[in-house]
Amino acid sequence: MHGLKRTGWTVFFGMLPALLIYTGIALVPIGMSLYYSFFSWDGLSPMRHVGLHNYISTLTDGVFWKGVGNNLFMLATGIFGQLPIGLFFALLLNRSLKGIKVYRSMLFLPVVISAVIVSIIWGMVFKIESGMLNGLLGLIGLESWQQDWLGSPKLGMLSVSITYIWQNYGFFMVIFLAALQNIPQEMREAALMDGASGWKHFWYVTLPMLKDTIWVTLIFAISNSFRVFDLIYVMTAGGPAHNTEVMTIYMYNNAFQNMNFGYGSAVSMLILLFSLIAIYAAKLITQRNR
Amino acid sequence: MKYCVTITNIRKGSDLVKSSIFKTVLIAASAALLLSGCGGATGGEGNRQGNEKKETVTLTMEYNWSSPNADNLYYKERIKQFEEQNPDINIEAQDIPSAQYRTKLRTEAAGNSMPDMFILFPAVEMEPYIAADVLMPIDEIMDEWKGILPPQALAGFNVNGKQYAIPTKMTFVDIIYYHKDLLESVGYKEFPATYSEFLEMAKKLKAAGITPIVMGNKNRWPMQSSFISAVGDRFAGSDFLQKVIQGEAKFTDPDYVNALNTVSELVNLEAFNADINTMDEVQQQDYFLQKKAAITITSSTIDTKFRAGNTDKAAAENIGIALFPAVEGGKGDPTKSAGVIQYGIGLSKGLSDAKKEAAMKFLKFFYAPELYTTLMSKGIVVPALVETPADTTPYLKEMLELTKNGSAVVFDSVMQPALKDAMENGIQAILTKQKTPEQVAKELQDTMDKNRR
Numbered sequence: 222m223h224g225l226k227r228t229g230w231t232v233f234f235g236m237l238p239a240l241l242i243y244t245g246i247a248l249v250p251i252g253m254s255l256y257y258s259f260f261s262w263d264g265l266s267p268m269r270h271v272g273l274h275n276y277i278s279t280l281t282d283g284v285f286w287k288g289v290g291n292n293l294f295m296l297a298t299g300i301f302g303q304l305p306i307g308l309f310f311a312l313l314l315n316r317s318l319k320g321i322k323v324y325r326s327m328l329f330l331p332v333v334i335s336a337v338i339v340s341i342i343w344g345m346v347f348k349i350e351s352g353m354l355n356g357l358l359g360l361i362g363l364e365s366w367q368q369d370w371l372g373s374p375k376l377g378m379l380s381v382s383i384t385y386i387w388q389n390y391g392f393f394m395v396i397f398l399a400a401l402q403n404i405p406q407e408m409r410e411a412a413l414m415d416g417a418s419g420w421k422h423f424w425y426v427t428l429p430m431l432k433d434t435i436w437v438t439l440i441f442a443i444s445n446s447f448r449v450f451d452l453i454y455v456m457t458a459g460g461p462a463h464n465t466e467v468m469t470i471y472m473y474n475n476a477f478q479n480m481n482f483g484y485g486s487a488v489s490m491l492i493l494l495f496s497l498i499a500i501y502a503a504k505l506i507t508q509r510n511r
Numbered sequence: 512m513k514y515c516v517t518i519t520n521i522r523k524g525s526d527l528v529k530s531s532i533f534k535t536v537l538i539a540a541s542a543a544l545l546l547s548g549c550g551g552a553t554g555g556e557g558n559r560q561g562n563e564k565k566e567t568v569t570l571t572m573e574y575n576w577s578s579p580n581a582d583n584l585y586y587k588e589r590i591k592q593f594e595e596q597n598p599d600i601n602i603e604a605q606d607i608p609s610a611q612y613r614t615k616l617r618t619e620a621a622g623n624s625m626p627d628m629f630i631l632f633p634a635v636e637m638e639p640y641i642a643a644d645v646l647m648p649i650d651e652i653m654d655e656w657k658g659i660l661p662p663q664a665l666a667g668f669n670v671n672g673k674q675y676a677i678p679t680k681m682t683f684v685d686i687i688y689y690h691k692d693l694l695e696s697v698g699y700k701e702f703p704a705t706y707s708e709f710l711e712m713a714k715k716l717k718a719a720g721i722t723p724i725v726m727g728n729k730n731r732w733p734m735q736s737s738f739i740s741a742v743g744d745r746f747a748g749s750d751f752l753q754k755v756i757q758g759e760a761k762f763t764d765p766d767y768v769n770a771l772n773t774v775s776e777l778v779n780l781e782a783f784n785a786d787i788n789t790m791d792e793v794q795q796q797d798y799f800l801q802k803k804a805a806i807t808i809t810s811s812t813i814d815t816k817f818r819a820g821n822t823d824k825a826a827a828e829n830i831g832i833a834l835f836p837a838v839e840g841g842k843g844d845p846t847k848s849a850g851v852i853q854y855g856i857g858l859s860k861g862l863s864d865a866k867k868e869a870a871m872k873f874l875k876f877f878y879a880p881e882l883y884t885t886l887m888s889k890g891i892v893v894p895a896l897v898e899t900p901a902d903t904t905p906y907l908k909e910m911l912e913l914t915k916n917g918s919a920v921v922f923d924s925v926m927q928p929a930l931k932d933a934m935e936n937g938i939q940a941i942l943t944k945q946k947t948p949e950q951v952a953k954e955l956q957d958t959m960d961k962n963r964r
Binding site: 263264265266344347348349350368369371372373374457458460461462463464474477478479480481482 | 614617618620621622639640642643645728729730731785786787788789928929932936937939940942943945946
């Protein structure tokens with residue numbers, strides 16, 4: 222290992238291009254947003270310093286908190302929807318089966334499709350007259366359940382989340398599948414000899430072996446849920462009446478539609494803050510469970 | 512660190528990652544990066560060359576003519592004609608969906624990357640551009656339209672005595688279209704003249720199993736623009752919104768609360784289609800044409816789709832037009848329609864001399880009298896004083912007759928974006944029964960007060 226002493230610098234130079242790009246497209250804009258968030262600015266006329274006013278009016282706006290609530294809803298569907306479903310399919314696919322590759326590709330497909338297309342397809346599913354969901358309900362005699370899924374104040378978020386789960390479970394499936402294939406075959410055999418099969422095997426052998434992977438996917442699920450925008454924007458644009466609005470859409474509406482870039486910047490700083498809190502909380506739980 | 516472990520796991524373990532899908536995605540992603548990089552570079556070069564050689568001038572342009580309306584198609588045709596006649600001028604146009612257009616243009620203005628020519632919205636929408644001083648006046652060529660465009664057609668694009676654009680058409684946003692036979696089937700030979708009769712008719716239609724009114728409010732502006740503009744005018748009068756802006760009246764005044772209450776009354780009757788908040792405006796038109804609803808309220812431009820350009824002549828003949836009926840104790844004139852001038856092409860202030868010359872030449876060609884006569888023969892109301900063409904349809908004559916009594920105020924043509932936003936979300940909240948008209952009126956007034964500060 223003759224290069225051992227230089228390793229630090231080698232790593233640094235190796236990472237330099239990535240670091241520069243990251244600074245340019247992530248750190249600098251975040252700094253600029255922080256700066257803008259103390260101003261009232263419509264993008265065209267001169268900027269006016271307003272101190273913390275943007276933060277105060279965001280935090281006292283009920284619509285913003287509704288967005289926070291909806292974000293938490295998305296967070297919950299990410300964790301309790303995408304992860305279990307991803308794991309479920311990973312377990313199913315983790316065996317030798319004829320045409321396994323076809324199944325794997327099929328189940329992974331939603332991740333590859335663009336969010337806009339996904340939204341349009343599911344928008345059709347949820348349509349009131351020609352929608353597939355209402356059609357199915359009609360077939361099994363549940364006409365009374367038929368409704369305008371995306372337009373309903375009560376079920377709008379749920380309908381959006383179903384799409385969100387469908388779009389993303391495949392990503393977690395791949396991660397789980399990789400982890401499953403890494404569990405040594407000997408473990409399985411040893412467990413079988415000890416009499417652990419089926420559920421017991423899953424609970425006492427597979428799940429503990431996946432622990433690290435589960436924490437990683439948890440972090441992904443949290444950060445994804447705070448970033449969600451395109452899916453909701455195309456399906457409902459946050460409507461009707463802010464019912465499906467998340468923080469990112471609130472930010473977009475204020476910054477770009479109402480031309481208040483200072484206010485929008487303040488909202489995006491708050492989004493950053495909330496995501497960091499959520500991820501930090503997840504990290505704490507992780508460490509305690511180690 | 513955990514992150515790295517997982518990635519290696521994927522590498523080692525999964526066939527999927529090795530499979531062609533993953534590779535394809537990678538290739539596609541990198542190709543997209545490369546392509547977008549190249550695209551940017553060539554675009555820049557093209558512009559530079561255009562300026563240096565002085566032979567071909569390239570003008571960039573943005574418009575919101577993506578819906579297949581009769582006039583939109585004709586505008587694009589005119590641009591093509593202009594390019595054919597002027598091989599030395601090249602127009603690079605981008606067609607942007609209407610719902611996103613204003614946001615895009617404003618953001619470009621903020622980022623100092625406006626196109627050379629762009630569709631400009633009149634009145635309140637122009638204010639930020641005027642304040643930022645990014646528009647070029649076109650007074651030097653205004654003689655071209657002397658005697659063709661009357662002052663009221665130009666007023667919306669005129670600020671402090673300077674003209675910044677001229678309109679192609681006059682759009683009335685609140686035209687009620689109805690199927691004559693469906694109304695007749697519940698006993699109405701003519702469209703009701705009062706609001707209470709209108710409600711009565713809605714009840715009868717509902718009882719007969721016909722959806723009374725279809726609206727496609729997914730993009731939120733239809734109810735604000737086509738419905739509230741007219742109803743607000745009926746209840747509170749045409750000067751109300753201006754008074755609110757000046758602080759002499761409030762949205763919480765009983766007149767305006769009553770106007771918002773009409774939405775609530777119609778919702779309680781279930782007069783609208785159930786998917787009003789998830790249907791868009793084009794689906795709304797089709798729903799109406801398929802006779803799934805008796806009435807729809809939309810702009811005068813759509814008349815060409817419903818009637819003049821409709822291949823089913825009997826169906827076209829069966830569609831009648833009307834304005835929102837009179838309301839009891841209302842302060843507005845029930846014969847007024849809410850109209851705005853549309854599609855002025857504005858120029859960026861930063862144009863070079865060569866580009867400016869080309870742009871002016873384009874405007875003279877584009878807005879030539881033949882534009883207005885052709886639009887009229889397509890059944891579209893224009894603000895110009897041109898000879899009515901011989902092939903004017905009876906439908907256009909009927910529309911001109913209906914809208915001749917002056918114009919009521921279109922809500923978002925005078926209200927700031929924040930107010931438009933509050934109104935649109937407020938109406939949706941009434942439609943979903945989450946808020947009362949009183950609550951919405953109060954929110955509107957709060958937004959108004961906050962905005963004024």
